[in-house]
Amino acid sequence: MYKLKDVAEKANVSLATASLAINDSDLVNDKTKKKVLDWVQKLGYYPNMHARNLARGRSYNIVLMINSKYFLTYSNIFYLRVIGGIIKEAEKTEYSVVFSFYGDKKDFDLEKFKHKITNIDGIVVLDVIDKKNLKILKEKCKLPIILIDNHKKNKSTYGVDNDDYGGAYKATKYLIELGHKKIGYIGIPDSHPLGKECWEGFKKALEEYNLNEFCSYKKCKLGITSGREAIDYLININKNNLPSAFFCLNDYIAIGVMEELKNKGYKIPDDFSIIGMDDMPLSSEIDPPLTTVKIKMEEMGNIGINNLISIINNNYKGPRKFIVDNELIKRKSCKSF
Amino acid sequence: MYKLKDVAEKANVSLATASLAINDSDLVNDKTKKKVLDWVQKLGYYPNMHARNLARGRSYNIVLMINSKYFLTYSNIFYLRVIGGIIKEAEKTEYSVVFSFYGDKKDFDLEKFKHKITNIDGIVVLDVIDKKNLKILKEKCKLPIILIDNHKKNKSTYGVDNDDYGGAYKATKYLIELGHKKIGYIGIPDSHPLGKECWEGFKKALEEYNLNEFCSYKKCKLGITSGREAIDYLININKNNLPSAFFCLNDYIAIGVMEELKNKGYKIPDDFSIIGMDDMPLSSEIDPPLTTVKIKMEEMGNIGINNLISIINNNYKGPRKFIVDNELIKRKSCKSF
DNA sequence: TTGTAGGCGTTATCAA
C-alpha cells in the first residue's frame, strides 16, 4: 500500500505539495498538480483514511439508527426503501453510512456505539424514537441529528416526515369526489402520531364536503390481519347500513380489508371502494390492484441524508421539519358511487 | 473531548501505562488499572478511533455490498432479515457495518468506495454477484470477502447459502407423503443457480418415491404476478388432468398461485395443496396461511459476519461454503390427498 | 509556488 511519501518521491515534490495537489488546492500550479495526480493514478494510491480523518478531525461517517424491534419484527419494506434512498444519496458524497440498532424504551443502550462516537459526524434516526431516549441521545452524543419518519412535532430536532395529514386528506377527498358519502375509517390509535395525523386529514376532507363521520375502527396494528379484524368488526356493527368505501391507514391494512371482504363474498370495487396509503410493491400486484397514496420513501432518505450533511457543515437553510409530499395512485380498487 | 493524555495525568501515570490499562494488558497491575479505568469513567473518555486505527493499522469496518437494483426494485424482505442478522451480530463485536451499493454488470463501479479501502477490513456481498465483477472486486481490493446467498458454487470464495436443494426436496417430500402424486412445479429458469438447485431437489424427491414429473412452469420472476401467470398457463395446458398440489419456488409465487386459483373458484387446500419457500411475514397472514419452508435469513446474516470476522483474524476453520439448513413450516395451505 | 516541521491521539518498543 503506497503512501503519500511514495507519491511525493516519484513526482519529485515535497510531501506538502503532493498533499495539496491531491486535495486540489490552488496553491499548487496545474503542471505540478498533474504530475502528482499522474503518479497517484500510476501507483494506485489512496490516502489512508485514518490518518486523514485524524488530521482533519472528521470522520465522514454517519450513523443510521434503527429500532431493532421494528426492523426485525415488522420487516416493513418502508425501511428498505428509505435506507436505499439514504445510501444512494450518501454515495454521491464522501460520507459513509454505518448501521446501528437500538433497543426499545427500556433497553435503549448507547454504550453499544458510544465507543465509536469519535468516528461519527452525525446521526440519522429512522422511525419513531421515544422522546426520553431522544433526549439521552442528544445529550450524550452532542452530534447533529435528523429524524426520518419520526412523525413527531418535536420542534427542537431536525426531521423529515411524510405528509400524513395531507395524504389522508387527499385519499379521502378522492373517495368523496367519486361520490362516496358513507366512508369507513380504518386506522391505528390516535395516541400514535401517525394515527392522529391521518385521522385529522380524514376528518378535514369530510368537513370540507359537509359529510359526517360514518364509522371508524382505530385499533389496528399495521398488518394484514388487523385489516381483517377491522372489517369483521365494522360489518358486524353496521349490518344494515354499510359504508360504500373504506379509507385504510396503510396498504397492509387495506389488503387485509380487501381479502376479508372478498371472503365474505363481496366484490371490490363493485361493492366497496378501498384506498390505502404507502404504495408497497405488493399493492400493485394484488387483485384488484390497490388505489393508494404513494409515500416517497426513497426521497425521504435522500432528503434526510442531504439535510444532515448540510447541518454538519453548518449550511442548512431549510425548515426544522421537512415535510415530503405524496401522490395519489389510482388503480382499480375504487370506483365511483 | 478528553484524550488519553488527560486520563494519564489525572491518574498520575504515563501515557503508555494508561494505554495499556485501557486495553486491559497484563503488563499493568490491577490497582493501577483500576485507577486508570476509574478516571476513564469519570471523564467519560473514549479513545479516538482514527488515532487508534491508524496506530493499529486496522479499521474494524466491514462493508456490506448490495446490488442496488435488486435492493430497490425488488424490495425483498429477505434483505431486511439478512441485514438485520448481520448488524445484530456485528454489534456484539467491535466491528461496524458500512453500506455500499454496487451497480449491475456493466456499471459495476468500485471507484465509489475504492477511496475508502484503507478504511475496510472485509467485505460481505449480499445476493448474486456476477462472476466477472467478483473477480474485479477480489483483485482490486485484496480483502477477505464472504458471499451471502450468492447461490453459486464458486469454490474459491467463502460463502453462506441457504440449502435450496434440501428445502425443495423437503417441501416436495412433504407433499408426496400427504398422498399427492401429481405435483406441479412452479419456479424460475434453471439458468439461475437458485432455480437449478430447487428443480434438482424437487426431482430428487419425486425419484425417491418413483413418481414422474407431472407438469412444470419455470418462467417465473420472483413476484406474485408470476405466480398468477404460472397457474393460468398450467391450468390451460392440463385442463383435463390437473395436479393436486403445486410446489412454488418462493412464497410470493405461492401467494399469486393461491390468489389466482381462488379467483378461478377453486378452494385451497381442498382442491389444491400449495407449498412455498421463504416464510415471509405475509405468508402466515394470508388466507389460508401458507405452508412453506422457512429460510433462516437472520441466521445467514449472523453466520456470514462471524465467518468473515474469523477470516479477517485468520482463524476461520469452517467450510468454504457454509450451508444453512431450513425448516418446514406446516400451515393450512396443504392437506392430504 | 514549494518545502520544512509540528501536530492529530494512539500504540508499541525498549530501557529503566
Place this chain on the structure above:
DNA sequence: TTGATAACGCCTACAA
C-alpha cells in the same frame, strides 16, 4: 511494572 520516545500517514501553518 512503568515511562520516554518513535512510529502510524496525513494536513497545514509558516518560512523560504
